[in-house]
Amino acid sequence: MPIVIPEPPFSEETADAIRLRMFDSMVSDLDIAEGSMAWNLISPAAIEVAALYAAMSLGVQLSFLQETYGKYLDARAEEHGATRLPASFAVGSVVFTGDDDSVIPAGTLVATTVLSSSDVPQVFTTLEEGIILYGEAEVLVRATTATAAGNVPVGAIDRVLSTIVGIDGVSNPLPLTGGSDLESDDALRERVLIIVSSVRGAGTEDDYVIWAREVPGIAWASCVPLADGPGTVLLLVLGPNNVLVTGDLLDTVIAYIEARRPIGADVTVQSPTLVTVDVSANLTMESGIPESAVQSLVEEEVGAYFASLGAGDDVRINEVGAAILSVAGVLDYASLQLEGAGTNFAVADDELGILGTVALS
DSSP: OOOOOOOOTTTTOOHHHHHHHHHHTSOTTSOOSTTSHHHHHHHHHHHHHHHHHHHHHHHHHHTSTTTOOHHHHHHHHHTTTOOOOOOBOOEEEEEEEESTTOEEOTTOEEEEOOOSTTOOOOEEEESSOEEOBTTEEEEEEEESSOSGGGOOOTTOEEEEOSOOTTEEEEEOSSOOBOOBOSOOHHHHHHHHHHHHHSOOSSSOHHHHHHHHHTSTTOOEEEEEETBTBTTEEEEEEEOGGGOBOOHHHHHHHHHHHHTTSOTTOEEEEEOOEEEEEEEEEEEEEOTTOOGGGTHHHHHHHHHHHHHTOOTTOOBOHHHHHHHHHTSTTEEEEEEEEETTBSSOBOOOTTEEEEEEEEEEO
């Protein structure tokens, strides 16, 4: 359970409270009514002292990792050897189709199709020259903007923005990966708290998780010790929004871990197999509250439980039930099932359970 930071003892130090205490220290027969000379002389000082107390309250807040933010969080993180991870570019490859011997210059722009007015096209540039042979050419591309939105799925890139003679179309046969946004305060805070509370040493489980999370583009990591016998380690990693880690980003993580692992450790780095678990239950609600009113709250609470799971952690039906009961308005539940069964859902060491649909009735 997260530590609750107590309210600093300055919250009641308002200008009115300070003014009254100052009046109490004065000669009792002075006129202290609003608009009097005493009032007019003391009020500006009381306002300034109240502002100082407010600044002191903020100073207390900023001293705790759980409460600080922005550049102050950056400073606290650096005390523990951590820095905010920069945004990174999604990379991958696309296949151009067209006439043989057509040249695709380096710097050619391709993009995703905008499907609605709220969509923003993701634009990519080729990193090398390509030549169409036998009707197609595979070329490396990188997003023009460093963002997690560049992690697009198979087939999302379908537009050639640059004018090239002899090119019919373009598509990406594999997802693009490695893109990430500038590390948020919440993500940096979580990473620093892991560092502070972890057991550090020459290759502990915590070490591998911390090392992996230091690579831009890695949002989640879990370590399975002795995965294939003595001396072996399985390190599982995912990008933002449970994006699988492949290609250059996976190579970067492997190289980063290789430079830090203990001598003799045989480390395998890969993404876990994501196992979707659907949840269903019949709810008993407080009088006058329909199930639809708590649908999103139940999804949020159950989702928070799933987010706490690591690789190989079974999905426990009692924990899911507890998450449901934590929602205001839910009195009880019945017929709770995980993937159609009323038992715990088993997860293998190299798998990660993620929440699918939540069906309430």
